[in-house]
Amino acid sequence: MSEVLSQSEIDALLSAMSSGDLDAEAIQESVGEPQVRPFDFMRPNKFSKDQLRTIELLHETFCRTAQTQLSGVLRALVEIDVVSADQVSYGEFVNSIPAPSLLTIATMEPLDGNAVIDVNLPIVFSIIDRLTGGPGLQRPKARELTEIEHALMGNVTEVLLGAFSEAWSSVVPTRFRRVATEMNPQFAQIVTPAEMVMLITFELRIGAATGSISLCVPYLVLEPVMDRFTAQNYFSNQTGSAPELRDGIASQLDSVRVPLTVELGRAELNVGDLLALQPGDVIPLSIPPGADARVRIGQRDAFFAQPGTRGRRAAVQITGRIEDLERMSV
Incomplete structure (x- = not known):
């Protein structure tokens, strides 16, 4: 910023001094005061x-x-x-x-x-x-x-x-x-x-x-x-x-083993019926034939699935997520 005053600024300054709005002695005192800031050499601040x-x-x-x-x-x-x-x-x-x-x-x-x-x-x-x-x-x-x-x-x-x-x-x-x-x-x-x-x-x-x-x-x-x-x-x-943190956690979780079970149905029997079971007896389950079974991961029901076989092994085909289907039915 320029330190040279324009003619209009000079006129305004002279007018203020003549009217008493500006004290020339106060200006001289303020200019003469040293601009210093305390500084402790024993403990200089290094951190903001x-x-x-x-x-x-x-x-x-x-x-x-x-x-x-x-x-x-x-x-x-x-x-x-x-x-x-x-x-x-x-x-x-x-x-x-x-x-x-x-x-x-x-x-x-x-x-x-x-x-x-x-x-x-x-x-x-x-x-x-x-x-x-x-x-x-x-x-x-x-x-x-x-x-x-x-x-x-x-x-x-x-x-x-x-x-x-x-x-x-x-x-x-x-x-x-x-x-x-x-x-x-x-x-x-x-x-x-x-x-x-x-x-x-x-x-x-x-x-x-x-x-x-x-x-x-x-x-x-x-x-x-x-x-x-x-x-x-x-x-x-x-x-x-x-993102890097999520990728690192995901890579470590890839090798974690979790138990997975498929519930084909439930049935309740009293002790007398259980003791009376013979080879060839049929126990009706709560899930009818053709209905979806529940796939449980750990202690949590996660998916619906259709039971079947793949080659010589028992298998299930995932038909949907339990949370998604239950949310749609609400």
Whole structure:
């Protein structure tokens, strides 16, 4: 826009000043005021509100996947909810973790750099108690895990890593892979303390036991793909992946075996008639000759069919779907 005023604009400005509608001193004061915006060098904002909201949505998918798989591993009801998604410095994250804690350092291939997953130690002991046959109520004093306990938690950690990989694949194809485990937060230095990180916190409930899980991902790792963390991109990927998801499910269901039976008719007999049956006796069925039989898949009546033979085998010829014909008769 041009900064040169036209003659009509100059005349209007002079007229307003002469009439007192415009204060020249106020204009000079406003022009002289510096145009500044506060900036915190210790905590510079790296993630927008839209990006943080998208990250929350993404990890709601992680919660659904992880709680289903952990319920099968632990044989107990598992619930996981996203508590918050925030940006903090890595030093603040490390200082907020008590020692000892179970920290898993994981790569995020093909992204460069590492992430840290922190599982609250009391819930770790509850998980180990369940895996060894207990009720999951064990609450020992804070201590480092033994080699056997590390091995038991390794299977649980792999479940979490797989769930993270599946959730992130909707935005960025990423594979979380464990590379190290630490019990002292000071030894898990994946970036400098001043570096900003994305911190997602979850609440984990297993029966009566509760705890927390935290995922810490440095901004430097996400910087090359930050433009993908938008709500529009997230929902477009969800919609776009629907046909592929259906095709994948359909291909897996192709090999599933289901019981199929054909009901040629029913009859009710009392015990006396049943005991009196002799070879050659005829039992009249509820379906008369020539009428359609019902084809049942599992426990559900699905088709009408005409019984017959195909070669030397008994067979039926489908004549219609039960739902379609019953809807037409209504």
